[in-house]
Amino acid sequence: MIILNGGSSSGKSGIVRCLQAVLPDPWLAFGVDSFVDALPARMRGADGGITFAADGGVSVGAEFRALDAAWAEGVVAMARAGARVVVDDVFLGGAASQQRWRKALGGMDALWVGVRCERAVAAGRETARGDRVPGMAAAQADAVHEGVDYDLEVDTTHTESLECARAIAAHLG
Amino acid sequence: MIILNGGSSSGKSGIVRCLQAVLPDPWLAFGVDSFVDALPARMRGADGGITFAADGGVSVGAEFRALDAAWAEGVVAMARAGARVVVDDVFLGGAASQQRWRKALGGMDALWVGVRCERAVAAGRETARGDRVPGMAAAQADAVHEGVDYDLEVDTTHTESLECARAIAAHLG
C-alpha cells in the first residue's frame, strides 16, 4: 500500500495515474476525491459533512470523520485481501491524519509519500484547473505536512508527475 | 448494507442518489463505475482487464476479477467498521456474481435489490445518456438477473428513481 499526502493542486492525482502506468502490477487507486463522491450530496456544504469556505478553507464534521474512518479501514482491507492499493489524501489534520491511517493499517506496512509543491505554483495550477475553490491550494500547501513522517518526498514544483512516479516506484524496489 | 443489481442504464445510480437523499442517516455509495475508475487506465480494453465490445458486450479477465474480489471485501469491511454502505453492481455472471458478494459478506446481512428496466426502455435511456457503448443496456437487461435472489425488486420502466428509492427505504424499516 502506498499513501500519498499533499495539498490541493499539488499534483497527487497525476502522480497516482503515472504510478498505475509505470508499476508492472495493477494497482487500485482511491483518494479523498472518490471518498467525497461517495458521500450523500447533502453532506457537501453541511454541518457534520464537509464545507468549502469562500477563502479556500475546508472543515469537516463528526459524521464526515466517522465515515472517513470506516472508509480508511475498508481501503486497508482491500490491500489485506490482496489488492495493491495507492491512496492519495489531504492530511487536513497533519500528524493526526497520519495517525488515523496508522490505526486503520493495524500493523500493515505502507509507503508514506509526501507530495510537495511550492505554494505559489500550486495556487497557479488551481487557477489552471478552474474547478476548485480558489485558495485551497495556498491554504493547504504547507499545513498538511506538519508533523507527518514520510518514507520519501517528491516535489512537483519543477518535476513532472511521471518522474515523481518513477522515483516512488524505484523506492518500492 | 444495500446491494443493487441491474443492467447498464437501468437507473441504478439515480436510485442510489435518491436513497442517499431520503434515508435519514448518511450512506456511502460505491459501485462498479467507481471500481472501474480505480483501475489503471491500461486495464480498460485489455486482456486481463475489462473490454467493451462494439456490440455492447462486456468481458472481464482474471486480473479484473481478482481486484474486484478484493474491492468487494473492502467495501464490506467499511460496513463492518460502522458505515452504512449502498453498492450498485452489474452481475455479469448472474448468480455467480451474487455468490461472490455473499462470500465477501461472510455472515453479514445485506438487502438485495433487483433493478429492472424493460430492455427497449433501457436502450433508449442509453441513447439519451450518450456516454455508453450502444448495446450494453439491451445485452444486460435480463442476463444480469438470471438466478439472482432478491429481497425486493424495483422496475424503473414506469417508476421514477425517487419512488423506487422510497420503496427500498420503506423495506429497510
Place this chain on the structure above:
Amino acid sequence: MIILNGGSSSGKSGIVRCLQAVLPDPWLAFGVDSFVDALPARMRGADGGITFAADGGVSVGAEFRALDAAWAEGVVAMARAGARVVVDDVFLGGAASQQRWRKALGGMDALWVGVRCERAVAAGRETARGDRVPGMAAAQADAVHEGVDYDLEVDTTHTESLECARAIAAHLG
C-alpha cells in the same frame, strides 16, 4: 435550427442526444450548460455573472446577458453557415428570452420546442442527478414557459426522451 426550452431537469439534454441519434444528418448540439462552461470561472457566483441561490433560484447579471446575446448570434451564424444546430436553453425570462433568440435569428426559421415535465417529477430527477442545486427544477418548471410560443411541446413526465425526440424529428418532416 431547433430550439428546446425547458426547466432544469426537465430532460432537455437527453432529448438532444436522442435527436442527434435519430436524425439522419449530423446536428451540432449547444446549450446553456456549454455556454456557462465557456464563461470565466469567476463569473459563476458573482455579480454580473450567474448566481445559484441556495433555494434553487438563478439570477444573471449584465455581463452574463451581454455574452449570452453574442453567443446566441454565433450559434445562429453556425446554422447560417450550413450546420444543423439544436440548442437547449432555459428561458429564465420567459417570452423575453424567446425574443432574444428571435432577434439573433434575424429572419431565419427555427423549430420551437417546449419541454415540459411535472414539477414534482422534475424535482425527483434533480435528486437522482445529484449534481444540481436542489430547488432549481421546481422553481423553473412552469416559469420558463410563460408567454412562450412553440411549434410543438413534449412532456417527459410519462414519455421517454427517445419518444420525445422521435416526435420532434417527425415534425421536422
Place this chain on the structure above:
Amino acid sequence: MIILNGGSSSGKSGIVRCLQAVLPDPWLAFGVDSFVDALPARMRGADGGITFAADGGVSVGAEFRALDAAWAEGVVAMARAGARVVVDDVFLGGAASQQRWRKALGGMDALWVGVRCERAVAAGRETARGDRVPGMAAAQADAVHEGVDYDLEVDTTHTESLECARAIAAHLG
C-alpha cells in the same frame, strides 16, 4: 479574439483558464474539445466523423470538416457581436488549419499563439491525465505547428500555465 494552437496535452486548456482569470474583461472560451462534445455521439469513431487510432493518430472526415468550418464561422461571429473569445485548437492540418480560421475571420484580427511542449513532457502529462488515447501527445507535439505563423509562442515545458497566460495578456496590451 485569441487563437491558441498546440498538440494534445501541451497545456492549452490550463492556459485558457488562466487567461480568463488574469484578463480584466470576461472572455468566452471555446475549443476543439467543446466542438467534439457538440457532435453526435455516433460521429466519434466513425467514417466522416473523428477517429482516434490506437497509436494516438487522429483522422477526421468530410462531415467533421464541414461542421468544423461552420462552427469556426459561428465562433468568429460571437467575437464580431462583441464578445471577447479565446479558442484553443489542434491544427491537425498545420498551415491549412490556420488558413481555415483566417477564412472564417474574414478581415478580423486575431492574436495567434503557439503552445509548445517538448514531446516527451507532453507524453508524460498525457499519462498523468489518464483520459486520452496514449500517443496523441507525441504524435501531435511538432506536427501541429508546421507552417503556422504566430504572434507569440509559449512553451509549457518549463513554464507554468499562469505565466504563459500572463505573457499572452501582456502581448494583448
